[in-house]
Every structure is written in C-alpha cells, then in structure tokens.
Amino acid sequence: MVDASLILQYFLSGITKGSIYAVVAIGFNLIYSATGVLNFAQGEFVMLGGMVAVTLCLFVPLPVAVFVAVIVVALVGCALEIVFFRKLRHHSILHMIIITIGLSIVIQEVALHLWDEKVRSLPYFTGNEISSVRFFGAAVSPQVLWVLGTVTVMVVLLHLFLRYTARGRAMRACSSNAEAAMLAGINISNMRTLSFGLSAALGGLAGCVISPITMTHYEMGAPLAIKGFAAAILGGLGNPTAAVAGGLLIGVAEAFSVSQLPAAYSDVTTFILFLLALFIRPHGLFGSPSGEDVREV
C-alpha cells in the first residue's frame, strides 16, 4: 500500500523534472512561433547553461556565475540564428530542422572537447545535499523549491512580456502573420534573433537551477530535447502555457512509472501514455485543428 506522503514525494519529484521539460518546451514554442522551425538544439542550451556556470563558479560568486552564464547562452542562441537561419531563409522548414539536429550534435561534441566527459554540478543555491524542508510529510530539497520558484517566475515574466510590452506584442504578431507584421513595420529578422536569444536564455537558466539536482553532463541535452519536444507536442505547438502543462504531465507520469515499474521501463510507459494521448487528440491536449492545410499558399 502506498501512503499519501509517498505519493506526494513522487509527485514533487515529477513536477521538478517536469518543470525543466516545460522550460525546454517553452523554448521550442518561442522559436517555433517566430520561425516555424523546431530547434532540436534546445536541450544543448540547458547543457551549455550548466557547463558555463559551473566553470565560472570557480572564479566568481554563484549569482554572478549564473547571470553571466545566462547571458553567454543567450548570445550563443542569437549567434546561431544570425549565422545559420538568417542566411538560409529560403530553405524548407524540414531542412532547417535537420540543420538544428546537426547543430545539436556539433554543440555536444564541442562541449565534450571543451569540458571532457566528467559529470559536474553547481553547489546547492541554499543549504546542501542533506538539508531538506518538510512539506506535508514529504521531504523536499531546498533546491527543488529553487527550481519550481525560478520556473514559475520565468513563465510569469514571459507571459507578461509577450502580452504587455511592445516588443512582446511584436513577437506575437510575427508568429500569427509574418507578412502583416512586416507591413506594420516590425523587423522580422530581429524578432527571430530575439526569439532564439530568449529561448536560449530560458534554457540556460534552467540548466543552472537544475544542475545541483541532476548534474550537468555533455550528453544531457538530447534526452531533454526529446522530452521537451514531447511536452510541447502534448500541449499543442505554439501555445507556451499548454507547454507547461505538457511538461508537468510528462514529468509526473515519469515519476509514477518509476515508482511502479523497473526504472529501465520508465520511458516506455511515459511514451506509451504520450502516444495514446496524441492518438486521441491529434493536435495536442489543448490545441485545436488549424485550417493550415487548406490555406492558400
């Protein structure tokens, strides 16, 4: 018999992991809305954020290291857009997606040769490995609270940015109709660069806060990208709020399947549930069928 505090424990570990998937999914959505491209290098931003922060932490205090790491990753994101996607505007979407896969592999290899294959981690932001907070009978590491807090703040700020600032509105205009946005005087190219930079920054910050719990490793990006992609699809592409729900659902499903089945099968159950959900709702849980395929081109 599983008691309530144990369920709560699994649930909390699920939403911790799920919140990171959610951040990756939001990153997918931001770039997808602005450019139509699915950026499979999204997980690498998380890895880079953690790696840069761990290295900087040797020289400067933790908050400065995290701050600089986020800036660095954002610049990497902008640079990728300027170097590759600005030039290749006329390539088909599928080709650009394949290029992001290539980029993800290259970034991973560069990280391997820059940092080697050792597992690293940032120190706990507050407390240490053994300190814990009691929460309705479940023990919670303070770092989990940091993760949940940071992700919540990120999501809220992003929402406010997209809804209430001129630049955020311009970004949304680009995603709903790029040509009309251009006619209204919005510089689409810059908006695309901004979307890459923003989603890289989000990923980088997530990589920093998660680092003490899951450790940072050069190979951590690809699995995160897959889970984040699944989260974005489960919620319905193009909808950041739905992506958060998708990410949390996948994280919780994973945590509970670990509790019931051998760990080797945890992804199996998660993805079977995911496929079933997708077969029942082909446009994601919160998406709706679009008229895209009958639109005049």
Place this chain on the structure above:
Amino acid sequence: MKRLIPVIAFAALAVAAQVVSFAVGKEFCLTQLTMAVYYAIVVMGLCLLMGFAGQVSLGHGAFFAIGGYTSAVLTTSDFSRFEDSAWIAALKRAHVLYLKADLYGGEVLAATPWAAFLAAMAMTFFIACLIGYPALRLKGHYLAMATLGFGLIVYKMVLGSSITGSADGITGVPEWKLFFGLTVSGKSALRVQNYYIACAVALLLLVLLMNLVQSRVGRALQAIHDRETAAGAIGINTARYKLSAFVLSALIAAAAGVFLTHYNGGIGPSEASTLKSVRYVALAAAGGMGNPWGAALVSTIINFLSLRGWFGSYDNAVFGAALIVIISLAPQGPLKPLGLLIRRIIGGIRAPKRGGHATP
C-alpha cells in the same frame, strides 16, 4: 534508355570500388562498405516515405532493429524444450525449424534463416500497421514526435528485455544461405561475394523504387506530398496510400536489418537508438529526399567513412558538420548540382562543334 543510365552508373561505381580496393590491397574496406550499403537501404526506404509521400518518420531505426532482432532471436534460441507440442513437430517437418550444432557441441532446434526472415517481415508488417494507422492521422511535427516516441519505446524495450539480450544484444547469429550457393555471412572468404549481394539488393531496390515512383501509385504519393487536402479532394485515398508507403519503407528497413544481422553475426541495442533513427532521416535529407540515388550515395559514403573510423573521436562532430554544410549549400542533395555541372561541361564540349556559340 535514359532511365538505365543511373543503374549502369551505380553498378559501375560498385564494381569500381571493389576493383580499387583489390588493386590497392585494402580489401578489408569492403566489410565496412557492405555494412554502409545495408544502412543506405534504410535511407532509400525513408526517401520513399519522406521525399515522395511527404511523411516524416523518426522511428526507422526501430524497424531496422525489429527486423534484425526478430531474425536473431528466432535463429539463435532453442525450441527443443517445446519439442513435444504438435506445432513444433509440424514446423520441424516443414523445415522451418532445424537442428544445428551450438557453440558447445550440443544440438539446438532453431528456426532457419529464411523462416526467420519471413517472420521478421510479418512482425514488422504487423507493428508498422499498428503504429502507422493511428500515427499517420497526425501531421508534420506531431507525426515526427509520435514516431520518435515509438522508436524510443522500442529502444528501451530492447534494452530492458532479457529475450533480446539487454545491453549485450544477441551474438552467434548463423549465416544465411540465400540460393545458388550465395551466403550472407561475415566470413572473410565470402567478403567479395557479400559485398556484391548487398550492392545487388540495393540496386534492385532502387530500380523497384524508381518504377514505383513513376507509376500511378507514385503520382498519388506525389500529390499527397504536395498538397494532402487537394489530393484527397480529387479522390486519392490519402490515408491508405500514406499507410502503404509507411509500411513499405518499414519493411525495407527491417529487411536491411535482417541482412546486416546475418552479415555481422549479431545485433546490439544501439541499432534501435534515437540517434540512429535521426541519422537515417538526416542522411535522407542530405542526399536529397526526392532523389533515392543521391541519398544512397551520400549515406553510403558518410556511413563508410564513419564505420572505418576515419574521424576518430570527432566522428559525431564531423557527421553533424557535414550535415550542416551539405544542407546549407545543396538543399536538393549533392547529386543535382553535380549533374548540372556535368551537363554543362558536356554541353560546353558539344556546343562549339555544332555552331560556334556555347549554350548559355
């Protein structure tokens, strides 16, 4: 006649590769080349699905593994425990099962490679229909993610089940006597023969694919690729055609898996990994999706170089970089610009003879 040119060119290329490797005394290279050709067969199947039917699959590594593993499990496991049952006796009489010597001198009752091949095809057909029927209702990125998820499920199941040998995979898969004394086997004495078997299978498949593409079915697939709704509106049964293309390309991948498993004498779980599936898609895209010839050539070359270990620890990095370069510079695949160049050179030689001015 014009349609025969690529066939002849490819056959000549295959023979040239063998002759050169013999001449410079590096025949061992043919082993990796054979493996690369089998991998290229998977990419050809994907070309049919992506380039002509316009559907993405990030799960073809899984079909390759389903084919390979089914055949490996059936040809290596021992059914003699069940010998009393009427079914097994009947299968034995039908020469589906046979007694073979095992590693320790004993005898085991295992399936013949041909029977295992047919079983692998049936298994793949069943699974591809099961997953393809609901998945192909999904569009674009949703389909990509669904097939990616399917591939991941297969990978984790292969990795976690004892019947597939968990992380070790299966070894000791017997050789496969095809017909007329042709044998799929990794023995070095049969290296040249196996190289030509692989090339023949690939070439046959290319010819069949080109015929399919230029038939009524191919044009229907093309219509679905260009505009699915419009294709449906003019009376093409889009769901059925998409499913057929999906199942066919899955069967091609599985067949390649069976051949390579017999050739290598074993199979490991990495064949089902997501990276492998992604690699197939990337190679198909880099070769020019609507151009199976280009895809076959590019994937054979890149896979051969990486199997030979040319790039050492930079293997993945070089693969990623090659992908980016090929797609940025030649999105239609490298064969198209190459063909244009050759045509221009030939045109440049011919034109002055006719009337003085070179063709623009």
